[in-house]
Every structure is written in structure tokens, then in C-alpha cells.
């Protein structure tokens with residue numbers, strides 16, 4: 001939102017400058033030189049892009065942000081993105097494989113590279129020697145699946161009408177709607193939201209449950225349901241009694257969006 005406001009401010013400044021300069025051109029003193037001075041004044045204004053539309057105000061932090069098209073539906077079956085990586089970290093080894101739903105078109109290498117970078121990052125689940133991870137093909141402890149919007153709704157549920165990702169057993173389903181659009185609390189930082197998606201759902205596969213915002217203004221726990229909100233009160237409102245496996249206090253605490261287990 002700050003970016004949009006900044007652009008709007010620049011646009012407004014440009015308009016004010018143009019108006020001032022044009023006003024000067026209409027003064028009697030400027031009249032004799034009109035042909036040579038009007039041209040450079042008008043050229044920038046005619047080439048300036050139109051001001052951006054005002055940023056959308058979302059009714060809920062859980063709304064799917066505006067943005068590019070994304071895979072709405074797929075076959076419901078998955079294929080692996082082949083790949084093997086090094087063991088990262090120390091501690092008990094957990095392996096993972098990367099999969100894409102059949103029938104959807106995405107940059108599969110970019111997706112798998114992002115998952116690798118996230119799970120191998122020292123701010124991730126390998127921190128403090130808790131575990132090591134390794135990308136594999138074939139049998140794996142966890143399978144990270146990029147999933148169409150509809151399949152994610154089918155698997156993850158849509159009782160709360162919000163597009164979310166989820167974990168079912170050793171399967172992690174990342175909703176392509178969110179992969180492409182992100183979440184309101186993170187706007188416009190899609191990369192951090194994707195980091196959150198991967199770490200949050202794989203965190204479930206590693207045995208982690210949900211957490212509320214603990215320190216107002218601090219980084220949100222990666223196991224906070226930040227797709228809903230980074231506000232405890234708003235999460236309570238959005239989930240509206242549907243259990244999320246953790247008690248969320250209505251204590252007014254609001255965290256800063258965060259994608260890392262150990263930021």
C-alpha cells in the first residue's frame with residue numbers, strides 16, 4: 001500500500017508541477033516564446049503513465065488478493081519434480097519430495113527451487129540442530145505438492161470460505177491460488193508469503209501445531225495462521241468457532257508477517 005501511495009504522491013506532484021508550469025506559460029511575459037517553451041512542458045505529461053488505481057481495501061485479511069490468474073482446477077493426481085539434494089543441517093534426517101498436480105501449468109523448476117531454498121535455509125526447520133532435511137526423488141518423509149485452488153479446497157476443506165493450504169499425513173498441499181496471489185497481511189511481499197506457506201505446512205508435517213501472536217509487534221510465529229490474519233482477534237473472528245487445534249486469545253495482539261521458524 002505504501003508503494004501505491006508513494007506512486008500516487010509522485011503522480012500528484014507531476015500534475016501540480018505541470019499545472020504550475022502551464023499557468024506560467026499563459027502569463028503575458030511568457031507568451032512570445034510559447035512555441036519553444038510549451039513543447040518541453042507538454043511532452044513529459046503526455047508520456048507520463050496514468051496514475052495507478054487506488055489500492056483495493058480488503059474487507060477481511062483472509063480475502064484472496066487481486067493479482068494474476070492461477071490454476072483453478074487440476075486432475076487431482078500428482079507427478080514428482082525429480083531432484084535430489086544434499087543433506088542440510090544436523091540432527092535426525094527428514095526427506096522430502098516435490099510434486100505438482102497433473103493438469104496445471106506452472107514453472108515446476110522454479111517451484112521446486114523455492115521449496116529447496118526455503119527448507120534448506122538456516123532460519124528454517126533445520127535451525128538449532130533440531131533436524132536435517134534432504135530433497136529426494138521417490139519415497140520421502142514429506143511430499144510438498146503444488147495444488148490447484150479447487151483440489152486444495154477439496155482436500156483442505158472450505159467450511160471457512162477462505163483459500164488455504166494444509167497438511168494431511170505426510171502430504172503438504174499448497175494452494176496455487178495463494179502461491180500466485182499471496183495473502184493480504186503480506187502484501188506486496190509474495191516471496192515472504194511463499195516462504196511462510198512452505199514452512200508453515202511442512203511445520204505441521206514435522207509435528208508443529210498452531211500458535212497465536214505472542215508478542216505484539218514482533219514477528220508472527222510461523223505456525224500462526226497468517227493466511228487468515230496476523231491479528232489474534234481477527235483470526236478468532238474468521239475461524240468463528242471452527243477449531244484450529246489451538247486456543248487463540250482475543251487479546252488485541254497483532255504481529256508482523258513472518259515466514260521463518262527462526263527469523
Ligand SMILES: [Zn+2]
Nearest residue numbers: 200204210225
Ligand atoms: Zn496450519
